Amino acid sequence: MTSNSLSDELGNGTSTELAQPLTTSQKLLRPCTSWVNGERPESFRVEKIVPTDNGNSGEHKVIIEEPKVEVDLLEPILEENRMCVEYRHVSAYVPAKVTPGGFFSGLQLPAFTAKAKAKEKDKLRRVLWDVSGCCKPGEVLALMGPSGSGKTSLLSIIGDRAQSHMKREGTITFNGSPSTKRLKRITGFVMQDDLLHETLTVWEVLYYAAMLRLPRTMTKEQKMERVSVVIKALGIEKCKDTIIGGFFRKGISGGERKRVSIGHELLINPSVLLLDEPTSGLDSTTAMHCVEILRELAAGGRSIITTIHQPSSRLYQSLDKLLLLSQGHALYYGRAQLADDYFEKMGYHLPYRVNVADFILDLASGDVSMDDRDGESTRQHLISCSERYLRRRTVDGYTGSSAEDLAGEQKEALEYSDVKLNGNSNTYNIMAGKAEHLHMDKLPASSSASEAAADSVEADLETGVGEWRRRGLPPAQSKAQRWGAPYHQQFAILFTRAIRVRRFQSMSRQDILQYVIVGLLTGCFWWQRGGHDTLAASADTLGLLFFELMFLTFRSMFTALFTFPDEYKMLLKERASGMYRLSAFFFARMASDLPMDFAVPTIFITLIYFMAHLRYTAAAFFSNFFTVILLGLVAQGFGLLLGTLAMNPKTAQTIASIVVLAFTLVGGYFVRGIPDWIGWLRYISFIYYGFGMLLHIEYQGRTIYSCIDSSHTQNQFAMSVQVDSADPAHDPRCTPIPQDALKSTLGLQQSPNSMSWMAIDAAVLIAWLVFYRTLVYISLRYKTARR
Numbered sequence: 205m206t207s208n209s210l211s212d213e214l215g216n217g218t219s220t221e222l223a224q225p226l227t228t229s230q231k232l233l234r235p236c237t238s239w240v241n242g243e244r245p246e247s248f249r250v251e252k253i254v255p256t257d258n259g260n261s262g263e264h265k266v267i268i269e270e271p272k273v274e275v276d277l278l279e280p281i282l283e284e285n286r287m288c289v290e291y292r293h294v295s296a297y298v299p300a301k302v303t304p305g306g307f308f309s310g311l312q313l314p315a316f317t318a319k320a321k322a323k324e325k326d327k328l329r330r331v332l333w334d335v336s337g338c339c340k341p342g343e344v345l346a347l348m349g350p351s352g353s354g355k356t357s358l359l360s361i362i363g364d365r366a367q368s369h370m371k372r373e374g375t376i377t378f379n380g381s382p383s384t385k386r387l388k389r390i391t392g393f394v395m396q397d398d399l400l401h402e403t404l405t406v407w408e409v410l411y412y413a414a415m416l417r418l419p420r421t422m423t424k425e426q427k428m429e430r431v432s433v434v435i436k437a438l439g440i441e442k443c444k445d446t447i448i449g450g451f452f453r454k455g456i457s458g459g460e461r462k463r464v465s466i467g468h469e470l471l472i473n474p475s476v477l478l479l480d481e482p483t484s485g486l487d488s489t490t491a492m493h494c495v496e497i498l499r500e501l502a503a504g505g506r507s508i509i510t511t512i513h514q515p516s517s518r519l520y521q522s523l524d525k526l527l528l529l530s531q532g533h534a535l536y537y538g539r540a541q542l543a544d545d546y547f548e549k550m551g552y553h554l555p556y557r558v559n560v561a562d563f564i565l566d567l568a569s570g571d572v573s574m575d576d577r578d579g580e581s582t583r584q585h586l587i588s589c590s591e592r593y594l595r596r597r598t599v600d601g602y603t604g605s606s607a608e609d610l611a612g613e614q615k616e617a618l619e620y621s622d623v624k625l626n627g628n629s630n631t632y633n634i635m636a637g638k639a640e641h642l643h644m645d646k647l648p649a650s651s652s653a654s655e656a657a658a659d660s661v662e663a664d665l666e667t668g669v670g671e672w673r674r675r676g677l678p679p680a681q682s683k684a685q686r687w688g689a690p691y692h693q694q695f696a697i698l699f700t701r702a703i704r705v706r707r708f709q710s711m712s713r714q715d716i717l718q719y720v721i722v723g724l725l726t727g728c729f730w731w732q733r734g735g736h737d738t739l740a741a742s743a744d745t746l747g748l749l750f751f752e753l754m755f756l757t758f759r760s761m762f763t764a765l766f767t768f769p770d771e772y773k774m775l776l777k778e779r780a781s782g783m784y785r786l787s788a789f790f791f792a793r794m795a796s797d798l799p800m801d802f803a804v805p806t807i808f809i810t811l812i813y814f815m816a817h818l819r820y821t822a823a824a825f826f827s828n829f830f831t832v833i834l835l836g837l838v839a840q841g842f843g844l845l846l847g848t849l850a851m852n853p854k855t856a857q858t859i860a861s862i863v864v865l866a867f868t869l870v871g872g873y874f875v876r877g878i879p880d881w882i883g884w885l886r887y888i889s890f891i892y893y894g895f896g897m898l899l900h901i902e903y904q905g906r907t908i909y910s911c912i913d914s915s916h917t918q919n920q921f922a923m924s925v926q927v928d929s930a931d932p933a934h935d936p937r938c939t940p941i942p943q944d945a946l947k948s949t950l951g952l953q954q955s956p957n958s959m960s961w962m963a964i965d966a967a968v969l970i971a972w973l974v975f976y977r978t979l980v981y982i983s984l985r986y987k988t989a990r991r
């Protein structure tokens with residue numbers, strides 16, 4: 205449904221006058237989106253200011269509108285697939301200081317001993333402090349807090365997308381069971397940065413995602429239908445044929461981009477949807493529609509957790525359940541509509557005409573001072589209060605306790621905070637690396653703690669979480685069903701997508717122009733030199749062969765350095781969603797490079813081959829062509845490997861320059877007398893083998909003449925006594941060089957006549973080709989798995 209059609213439908217609804225602000229009891233009675241006994245909740249109430257008396261009196265009133273028509277974006281989640289997400293006692297730590305990155309940064313040994321663990325802990329900064337809560341099917345849980353309060357960290361921990369260097373504690377469960385790879389696949393996760401292929405259109409982005417992610421039980425038509433439904437639901441029909449765009453090429457707007465990211469996740473109709481700031485950058489009306497869509501989706505039995513940065517008053521009113529974070533601590537957790545009520549009971553009154561969201565964010569930022577307390581003391585006080593309160597009611601948080609209860613909690617909280625300040629608490633500081641469970645026995649060994657534990661369990665059962673836990677996870681699918689598309693289809697889809705993604709790069713005019721110009725220039729400089737069978741011309745031809753090889757090798761290698769660093773984030777995102785097998789992606793990516801790897805160099809090789817008159821036989825031409833292409837592929841593999849290992853093109857470029865320079869120097873053309881102690885380097889230089897093959901192709905079985913001009917021999921300063929001749933066979937100055945002597949005469953490292961050399965060179969190059977690519981694959985697997 206488009207934004208317009210949504211508002212049209214909302215506009216047709218019945219309306220109720222809202223004369224006074226809602227009291228606490230009225231707020232408690234307000235419908236929320238929670239799915240109760242399978243009945244669709246009332247939702248989408250919108251408050252509007254309209255003129256009274258047709259505008260004649262100039263007065264306005266506030267009305268609440270409710271839709272008459274129910275709108276279903278996607279089919280509701282089946283009862284057995286609904287998921288209650290619980291995060292219990294979640295803490296997180298990040299490195300306090302930047303550690304130097306680079307090649308070997310990931311190779312540190314893990315800490316085993318207690319001392320090493322303590323040392324490691326000292327280097328960490330805690331960013332989440334024992335946060336607990338849940339989101340049941342039908343609920344939208346909003347995570348709010350000032351910038352840096354830990355919203356994204358918590359969300360990424362829940363979605364199992366946190367970076368490897370973030371140490372985590374606590375448990376995340378889905379219907380009481382730990383997350384599995386399969387669950388991760390059916391969880392939608394919308395990241396803060398919209399990671400989309402910039403050169404694809406909106407339709408293409410969603411189409412490829414649908415083909416890869418939707419189950420194979422659906423036909424292609426059904427998958428395309430799903431794409432259309434999602435496009436319609438998010439109101440992005442207008443721009444469906446526009447490219448996503450980026451820094452250099454403008455495409456769709458920021459808001460549309462955000463909606464495409466949401467659509468990407470909606471395609472799979474997820475039971476759990478996690479969104480990181482879906483409304484940031486949107487105007488308040490669009491943000492409101494976005495939240496309405498989320499509520500509608502939740503109403504279909506989904507559990508939705510979303511971070512929200514700075515909601516407008518209207519948007520805040522439409523929120524359901526709220527977790528307010530302050531520097532990693534839960535400051536408030538419960539019904540969003542009761543947050544002001546909660547803080548009021550704590551003694552912090554919402555100032556007149558101030559947006560509740562702004563007020564609570566000020567509290568969380570430590571910007572509200574009260575009587576003798578400054579902002580920071582206020583914040584600390586509220587943290588102590590909420591910790592105490594939530595340790596008794598972690599499931600749904602604040603649900604409107606009576607003032608007396610809360611006052612009691614507050615008193616306890618103050619006592620508790622004193623204990624903490626006196627340093628007697630052993631409550632939360634448990635550093636356990638990948639702790640699976642934090643048990644209640646870790647809580648203070650006081651009677652109130654065990655009561656809290658008992659209360660918490662009872663509360664779980666009362667509020668229905670216990671029932672969800674008992675349900676467990678839906679039955680696992682067969683291995684074949686794990687992937688949306690079978691292997692060969694994954695390959696085909698990823699191949700086509702990779703070609704389209706590079707639609708502005710591949711075969712671009714600049715590329716072709718570059719090859720043509722360099723080819724023409726080279727052809728002119730070496731004009732017909734290759735056709736002369738003299739030693740003097742051969743010296744030039746050797747230079748041409750080496751240049752041909754270097755130009756294509758360098759180009760392939762330096763372009764490849766950027767391939768995986770550029771695609772790494774996207775690969776991580778898509779692999780985390782279980783879109784495809786890594787090998788399917790890898791082979792598709794390699795195969796999609798081939799047309800480019802063949803087509804453009806073909807222009808260059810053909811131009812120089814005929815302009816410089818290299819050996820004019822079909823066998824020699826094709827052998828030269830395939831040798832250069834093979835060497836290009838080996839160099840590309842080497843570039844891919846360096847890029848993948850470093851994941852930083854700058855580092856990779858530095859290493860590549862040094863290595864390739866060394867490979868070039870030992871390649872057999874520049875230096876003839878390399879000392880033995882370092883000369884072995886040539887055997888690991890792919891350039892050495894490629895050059896050997898080109899020499900063989902050009903000179904094997906060919907008679908080369910040594911032509912000496914007597915006038916030159918009399919010049920004691922002449923560099924060479926060799927001269928060129930157009931017809932050396934009939935030139936009296938020229939003598940044929942025996943085939944066996946060619947190697948030493950041309951100063952080569954390999955004999956151009958030896959067939960065994962040719963076969964060995966070709967075999968070694970093929971081995972390098974396979975070796976580099978295997979290492980690239982292993983490195984990618986390791987890097988994507990350890991995150």
Ligand SMILES: Nc1ncnc2c1ncn2[C@@H]1O[C@H](COP(=O)(O)OP(=O)(O)OP(=O)(O)O)[C@@H](O)[C@H]1O
Nearest residue numbers: 298299331350351352353354355356357358367370
């Ligand atoms: N991978 C990480 N490495 C180092 N520090 C991190 C990492 N992830 C989060 N942090 C730190 O953790 C704290 C919480 O960050 P987080 O991104 O969760 O905050 P946030 O509430 O989502 O902020 P914002 O609203 O600005 O996105 C910040 O101080 C941040 O610097």
